[in-house]
Amino acid sequence: MQPGMEGNKVSKVTFVLKSNIRQYGMFTALVLIAILFQILTDGILLRPLNITNLILQNSYILVLAVGMVLVIITGHIDLSVGSIAAFVGAISAILIVNLHIPSFLAIILSLLLGALIGAWQGFWVAYVKIPAFIVTLAGMLLFRGLTMLVLKGQSIAPFPKFYQGMSSGFIPDIFSGSNLNIFAIVIGVIFSILYIFNEVKHRSSLHKYNFEVSSKTTFIAKLIVMVVIINVFTYVLAQYDGIPNILIILLFLILAYSFVMKKTTMGRHIYAIGGNEKAASLSGVKTKRVTFWVFVNMGVLSALSGLVFAARLNAATPKAGNLFELDAIAACFIGGASAYGGIGTVGGAIIGGLVMGVMNNGMSLLGLGIDWQQAIKGLVLLLAVAFDIYNKNKSA
Structure with missing residues (x-):
């Protein structure tokens, strides 16, 4: 060289x-x-x-x-x-x-x-x-x-269940998992696929216009790390009430x-x-x-x-x-x-x-x-x- x-x-x-x-x-x-x-x-x-x-x-x-x-x-x-x-x-x-x-x-x-x-x-x-x-x-x-002024120094409560669900509710598990929320795990897999697709598309776009990109090894390592993080995160959520x-x-x-x-x-x-x-x-x-x-x-x-x-x-x-x-x-x-x-x-x-x-x-x-x-x-x-x-x- x-x-x-x-x-x-x-x-x-x-x-x-x-x-x-x-x-x-x-x-x-x-x-x-x-x-x-x-x-x-x-x-x-x-x-x-x-x-x-x-x-x-x-x-x-x-x-x-x-x-x-x-x-x-x-x-x-x-x-x-x-x-x-x-x-x-x-x-x-x-x-x-x-x-x-x-x-x-x-x-x-x-x-x-x-x-x-x-x-x-x-x-x-x-x-x-x-x-x-x-x-x-x-x-x-x-x-x-x-x-x-509008509260007159006092609290107003309670709210209906629908309103509370915006902040404290969870998406129901359509797969009816017993110990794990299967829906949360499926969402993690789908999100991982979308992430990989988007990153590959973005890298191809950078290549097309001759921008600097990381090596293929670094790119693949990054994808693996992010996919692991996404799926571990959704798995942890699945162990409680889901998403x-x-x-x-x-x-x-x-x-x-x-x-x-x-x-x-x-x-x-x-x-x-x-x-x-x-x-x-x-x-x-x-x-x-x-x-x-x-x-x-x-x-x-x-x-x-x-x-x-x-x-x-x-x-x-x-x-x-x-x-x-x-x-x-x-x-x-x-x-x-x-x-x-x-x-x-x-x-x-x-x-x-x-x-x-x-x-x-x-x-x-x-x-x-x-x-x-x-x-x-x-x-x-x-x-x-x-x-x-x-x-x-x-x-x-």
Whole structure:
């Protein structure tokens, strides 16, 4: 082999390794954190019951993270999501419990209310040009106050079974397994096949346009690892009650928003605005309209988060949604979103949310108080943003 060819091969391997580290670094961190707490908790963390609880306990934060990452990519921030979640949860309780409106209709009306709130805030940010920090800080205070007013300082409960099932229900096993939920295992196999098909198609597309790709051995190893993780995960769920309803909602949101951000014009415009708003405007991007709809979307997902949280508690409470905004923002930054805008992925935000969730759950199982948990989460967030700034300065 000629020296030049060997050097090119080494540089190619180095490029692929760096790309994989950037892409999968946080996922690797999640796996290592889970293994650490699995050891420290004597195997409690990854028991079927606790895995299911992890999904249920963090579902409303993950819903918020999906919307928040779009806001952060555009270079903005939303501090009002927790208060909006609480307010919409309170309104849904009044509609369902007090006014006896059917749950499905109340859910639709609540999501529309979230869209209106998002439009209200998006108007001030996009068209009046008030900084999002100020607008959403005002929204945080406004909707927290309105929540207290409509609930009159009291909780409203209980919700109907249909409403509760959104957050705490499970998909029934159509195969009627005795000790295992066979449907969950079948879903794992189907999802594995779809994953392999999508990855092979994506790799072929990269080859077609002469982009750098990992070696065939690395690619196959990656597929094997991911298929094992998917099927082990669904097998663990099958040992309890199977697949939670909220997990299906989350998977739909992740796939839909990932598609929008990667494959559509809207997604490219969102990234363009975060990268350089003036340049995007000069390129023909309707920056005001895109920003407006990003906040409308955030309002809808805040409403959904509030509905999920109320359904899990089986009550609407005045203090619902407390600090949700901080957990959602932290999930996005830990998952690789840039504090400067223009960088971030939906998948990364979900991984960041799971890192926070596993840390919370693991520390609770170890008996660490909420004071230590908050301190450690704050330190992790600071390190994540510092790492982002370090990479930005290094590449400048």
